[in-house]
Amino acid sequence: MKLKRLMIVLLTACLIISQVSVVKAEEITEDMNISVTNYTGNKIKNKNVVTWYTLSAERNKDNTIAVGQDKVFTIQNKGNTDYSSISVEMQDKDGAKADIKLSSSTAALKSGEKIQVSVNFSSNKVDPKLNWTAIYIKDVTTGKIIRKIPFAYDTPGEYDEHYTYGNQWSGIWRYGYKMLGTMDLSKSKNELTVSFKNLGNESVPVKSIELDPKGYFKFSDGTYKHTGSTAQNAVGGTNTFKIVLDTNRLKLNFFSLLNNGDYEAYNDDTVIRSIPELVINYEDGCLEGGKASQLPVYIYIKNPLYLSSKTTVKHVSRTSSSAKISWKSLKNVSGYRIYRSTKKNSGYKYLKQVSSKTTSYTNSKLKSGKTYYYRVRAFRNVFDKRYFSPYSTPLKSGTRPGKPKVTVKKSGRRLKIKYKKISGASGYRIYIRTGKKGKYKRVKQYTSGKKVSYTSKKLKRKKTYYVKVRAFKTINGKKYFGSYSKAKKVKIR
Secondary structure (H helix, E strand, O other), X not given: OHHHHXXXXXXXXXXXXXXXXXXXXXXXXXXXXXXXXXXXXXXXXXXXXXXXXXXXXXXXXOXXXXXXXXXXXXXXXXXXXXXXXXXXXXXXXXXXEOEEEEOOOOOOEOOOOEXXXXXXXXXXXXXXXXXXXXXXEEEOOOOEEEEEEEEEOOOOOOEXXXXXXXXXXXXXXXXXXXXXXXXXXXXXOOEEEEEEEEOOOOOOOEEEEEEOOOOOEEEOOOOOEEOOOXXXXXXXXXXXXXXXXXXXXXXXXXXXXXXXXXXXEOOOOOEEEEOOEEEEEEEOOOOOOEEEEEEEEEEXXXXXXXXXXXXXXXXXXXXXXOEEEEEOOOOOOOEEEEEEEOOOOOOOEEEEEEXXXXXEEEEOOOOOOOEEEEEEEEEEEEOOEEEEOOOOOOEEEEOOOOOOOEEEEEEOOEEEEEEOOOOOXXXXXXXXXXXXXXXXXXXXXXXXXXXXXXXXXXXXXXXXXXXXXXXEEEEOOEEEEOOOOOOXXXXXX
């Protein structure tokens, strides 16, 4: 199964990258105990957890491929099978070979032993589109391949290190394209600052850089062709300029382009991919005359048809006439809209629209002691259209109850305390203090908003008492208190 999986991975990689050469199949009985234990260059793993060993190389004027110094790796036999004589080679479909040297003269690889292998190309004239598929370790006695080590100049499906004609400009390359940056259509200004460095190793001056012949992108000076200075275009020189999205042109064609496949969905929540061509014209030092090198360039555009999932709203604070809410910010939005209702699942009315930088809202001029529900949804402005996210889950909120008006009458040594019913109150608390320096003590709590009077126990003679009342409202199991009433002073004789 391991052999079959590796063969599938190698063949798939060759289909993804058209330049990767396909080596004719030979009988392979792989010994998976032979493995790479050390490598002086870069290595990467793809999704199938297969390690690829990569080469950084340059093409000389005579078409030879050269690495600055030998790439060295170590193979070790961790199994029990002894190999008295092995050979190591790497070939493409045309039979061109790399320079491979073994550290052992006998090339024996017995159980538990290690052997070093060095690789270079300096003595071989090869196709400039050189792509290796693997290093083959062969059993000289039987002629069979006992292990394939994935080893690539063009790294299949991953980062390409090579600098050669047509690809001599610096940058991160994946699957044959260069990623420049992301443009967000919800913003009024869409531009990218881009730098390209000439990494050629010969006298290869750049003549011009042309952007997107379809006209959706242009340079910041309004042109589609950039020439730069002699110093910038020489080997080692860097061109830096701004690429601007022609929003008006895209506005007219965006949805037709999307439907016709000129744009490709990258994933659900972030981007749609634009694929113009960046054409670099320069004198190729390896070929006669000038050559137009076409480098595919990807500029990402955020998907206007998708918004992040609904936000989460929470309560911040409240008074008897206001309620403040906040919500979790979402990416790639133009702003938010706030809605309110007195019912949980219906009757919501639009209150306010705020920018994407705002994540809270204070709703003022409300009635005291009233329950309110809030919902928030995000939106994105793209061209002349507005796209909304789903509504947030309703948040139950409300205001604190109002301040009670209290009357107190004596009845012997008792106090009869009355107060007007407070709208929306869930209950009341009554407090009595003895003397000016005493502390208020809660003497009664009603959990019904209908209770509007209280008669105290017998109090001490010749003492002065102070009475206060406050209402509360219960929201989501928590009590929110209104202001204390004005203190009432009473003396018992």
